[in-house]
Amino acid sequence: MRPTAAGTTRALSLLAVLAAVGLLPWLSGRDPALTVLRARSAEQEPTREALDAVRRDLGLDAGPVGLLGGWASGLVRGDLGTSWVSGTDVLPSVISGLQVSLTLMGAALAVAVLLACALVAPVLVRGRGSAGALAAMPAAVPEFLLATVALLVCGVWLGWLPTSGWQGPSHLVLPALALGVPAGGLLGRLVADALPAVLDERWAQLWRGAGVGRARIAGAALRRVLPSLAPQCAMAAVGLAGGAVAVETVFAVPGIGRTALGAAKAQDLPLLQGAVLALLLLGLVTGAAAAVVRRRLLGPALDAAGLALPPARPVRTHPAVPAALLAALAGAVGWGLLRDPYTVDTALRLAAPSWAHPLGTDGLGRDVLARLGHGAASTVGTAAAVCLLSLVAGLALGFLPGVAAGAADIANALPPVIVGILVAAAAGPGTGGAALAVALVSWPPLAAHTAALTQEVRASAFLTAQRAIGAPPWWILTRHVLPSVAAPVARHALLRLPGIALALASLGFLGLGARPPAPEWGLLLDESRAYVERAPWAALAPAVALALLTGLAVSAASLARGRAARHVPHPKEATVGV
Numbered sequence: 262m263r264p265t266a267a268g269t270t271r272a273l274s275l276l277a278v279l280a281a282v283g284l285l286p287w288l289s290g291r292d293p294a295l296t297v298l299r300a301r302s303a304e305q306e307p308t309r310e311a312l313d314a315v316r317r318d319l320g321l322d323a324g325p326v327g328l329l330g331g332w333a334s335g336l337v338r339g340d341l342g343t344s345w346v347s348g349t350d351v352l353p354s355v356i357s358g359l360q361v362s363l364t365l366m367g368a369a370l371a372v373a374v375l376l377a378c379a380l381v382a383p384v385l386v387r388g389r390g391s392a393g394a395l396a397a398m399p400a401a402v403p404e405f406l407l408a409t410v411a412l413l414v415c416g417v418w419l420g421w422l423p424t425s426g427w428q429g430p431s432h433l434v435l436p437a438l439a440l441g442v443p444a445g446g447l448l449g450r451l452v453a454d455a456l457p458a459v460l461d462e463r464w465a466q467l468w469r470g471a472g473v474g475r476a477r478i479a480g481a482a483l484r485r486v487l488p489s490l491a492p493q494c495a496m497a498a499v500g501l502a503g504g505a506v507a508v509e510t511v512f513a514v515p516g517i518g519r520t521a522l523g524a525a526k527a528q529d530l531p532l533l534q535g536a537v538l539a540l541l542l543l544g545l546v547t548g549a550a551a552a553v554v555r556r557r558l559l560g561p562a563l564d565a566a567g568l569a570l571p572p573a574r575p576v577r578t579h580p581a582v583p584a585a586l587l588a589a590l591a592g593a594v595g596w597g598l599l600r601d602p603y604t605v606d607t608a609l610r611l612a613a614p615s616w617a618h619p620l621g622t623d624g625l626g627r628d629v630l631a632r633l634g635h636g637a638a639s640t641v642g643t644a645a646a647v648c649l650l651s652l653v654a655g656l657a658l659g660f661l662p663g664v665a666a667g668a669a670d671i672a673n674a675l676p677p678v679i680v681g682i683l684v685a686a687a688a689g690p691g692t693g694g695a696a697l698a699v700a701l702v703s704w705p706p707l708a709a710h711t712a713a714l715t716q717e718v719r720a721s722a723f724l725t726a727q728r729a730i731g732a733p734p735w736w737i738l739t740r741h742v743l744p745s746v747a748a749p750v751a752r753h754a755l756l757r758l759p760g761i762a763l764a765l766a767s768l769g770f771l772g773l774g775a776r777p778p779a780p781e782w783g784l785l786l787d788e789s790r791a792y793v794e795r796a797p798w799a800a801l802a803p804a805v806a807l808a809l810l811t812g813l814a815v816s817a818a819s820l821a822r823g824r825a826a827r828h829v830p831h832p833k834e835a836t837v838g839v
Contacts, residue, residue: 270667275545278671281683282537283332285530288687294319297345319345332534341538342531354520355535359543361427362509362516365440366501368433372441373448373497380449384456385479402446403763404504405770406807408439408511409786409800417794425513436512440504444497451494455486495551499544503676507767511790518678522771525686533686540679583816590637590809597634602627602780611796621798623788629802632780637806639775640782643692644762647700651761652754654704656747659711669705677702677764681773692781695774699764703757710753714746759814766807782807 281288294315295307305311335342341351415435416424423432459465459482468478487494506518513519521536523529596619606626614621620629658665681698688694768774769783777784782803789800 270665271670272667274668274671278541278675279538280329281687282534282541283329283336285534285683285686336538341535344529344532346527346529346532351531351535354532355517355539358515358517358520358536359539361514362502362505362518365433365436365505365509365514365516368437369441369444369501369505370498372437373445376442376445377449377452380446381452381456384453385475385482402443402808402811403507403767404439404443405507405511405767405783406763406786406804406811407442408436408508409790410804411435411439412511413793413797413800413804417797427514432512432514436508436514439511440501440508443504444501447497448494451490452483452486455490456482459485495547498547498551499673500676502540502543502547503678506676506678506682507771510771521679521682522773525682526772528686530686533682537679537683541675544675544679583813586809586813586816590806590813593630593806594634594637597630597632598638600628600631600634602631602635603778604628611792611799613796614798620802621796623785623796623799624792629785629799632785633782633802633806636780636782636785636803639692639779640762640765640769641758643696643765644758647696647703647761647765648754648758650696650700651703651707651757652751654700655707655754656711656750658704659708659746659750660715665705665708665712669708672702672705675702678767678771678773681768681771685773690773690776692775692779695765695768698768698773699761703761703764706757707750707754711746711750714749756814756817759810759817762810763807763814 294312297315297319298305298307298311332342339352341355343349344351344354412424412435415421422435424435426432460478465478465482468481502518505516506522508514509516509519510522517536517539521533521540524533524536604627606622609618609622609626610624612618612622612626618628618630620633623629623632658668677699680701681695684694684698685691688697765774766781766783766786769781770787771783772787775781775784777788785803786800786807789796789803793800
């Protein structure tokens with residue numbers, strides 16, 4: 262029953278996303294006729310007759326059903342429509358952008374594999390230990406932040422590589438590094454954390470005792486680890502599509518992500534439909550390819566349940582690390598909250614750091630420290646609201662794992678940036694739209710956690726006894742199952758708070774979140790790019806704050822996993838006396 266429910270939900274969720282893409286001109290609620298008229302002929306007067314003619318030409322008077330039907334029929338014929346702004350066919354623009362993005366993603370994937378190999382190699386050589394602590398930071402740094410820092414250091418200050426454009430191999434280096442390092446850190450961390458427990462399994466000990474070579478044991482251990490990690494690796498590959506939007510924007514790469522973002526801002530909805538559809542298909546194809554690779558690695562005679570990995574050994578983190586990061590962030594934010602973030606003083610624009618302005622001023626002479634402090638309050642407050650919404654959705658859907666699994670597959674194939682572009686196209690950019698976009702894709706991990714805990718609690722002997730004495734299901738659910746599940750899932754949601762704040766900052770950086778003059782961290786970083794060569798401190802302040810937030814997310818999560826692991830017996834201890 263569950264596979265059928267999951268498949269139905271998966272199909273319905275995919276159809277809902279496709280329908281949302283097809284209905285973007287109607288969902289936006291805005292009349293693009295004036296924008297299209299200006300793009301076609303700047304001299305023509307926007308009379309009622311002229312605007313009505315544009316609406317008829319665009320098919321906006323056909324209603325939602327006719328609009329969706331026309332888009333779907335064109336899609337079947339391979340016709341993505343005509344750009345509202347340039348008047349050219351959408352399909353060639355989408356193919357051209359997709360080719361650039363695939364080239365960039367291929368180079369980034371090569372960087373990711375090389376970095377992952379560098380992180381995993383010491384574990385294979387030693388046969389113990391973990392690279393988790395080393396890989397945690399690059400895995401958690403968002404692409405837009407890494408791209409900005411790489412542009413500042415390698416492009417502006419050192420002048421080693423070009424900072425924008427797409428003219429040759431040298432223009433590929435910085436974008437590929439910015440996009441590939443987080444993915445490589447994540448892949449390396451996943452494999453390196455799982456390998457030590459696998460290398461301590463009985464088969465590995467027997468092989469070493471029989472004199473089997475180290476290289477052969479390492480290959481067998483990797484084959485043992487990779488199938489179970491294939492879904493996470495697929496999500497990392499899908500994340501490349503979302504990260505490409507920010508990286509292409511920072512380095513002015515004419516890829517499909519930058520095309521989608523530009524089309525959303527220009528209200529060129531046919532081009533946006535084609536670009537988002539290409540990104541969605543790219544994510545789905547990546548997930549399907551990962552499933553095929555996983556099946557090939559497992560072999561036809563094996564099943565996934567028989568290859569469950571032993572629990573990974575947590576990376577130890579001293580409590581002083583997250584405490585120090587939190588203190589540094591809280592000190593800067595508290596100091597900034599005492600200052601005015603909106604006062605404009607053009608005489609002090611781009612002023613260097615001083616006692617009056619410890620972090621300098623921005624392009625309008627506003628105090629950077631004040632905007633940093635007030636931006637933290639709005640960013641963290643919005644992230645807390647998203648966390649709460651994700652927690653409620655995760656708890657509700659986690660009790661229906663068969664139904665939620667299909668929707669989770671589609672949500673995992675959509676990075677927050679892609680959803681943010683869709684929401685911004687429909688409702689306009691803003692804090693509420695960015696929060697909704699992040700909430701729509703942040704619930705699957707919480708739902709999976711809820712489903713696992715629910716299955717464990719329902720199988721307990723205590724609940725079996727409650728059912729035997731005639732306790733009603735609703736009473737069991739509300740008095741026993743929900744209280745046992747809610748607390749650990751709530752702690753899980755709290756640990757995801759910094760990551761959600763980073764996702765909101767990335768949308769603000771791309772112009773899909775908070776609007777000026779709001780002091781939001783991603784928006785601060787975006788505004789400072791225009792004068793980064795003259796006033797790098799304006800960009801460094803939010804960049805350092807986001808880096809501290811990243812470190813706090815990583816260290817807090819690692820500390821929580823380490824404490825939880827102390828209450829779980831080691832597999833060897835659990836089998837003593839059996």
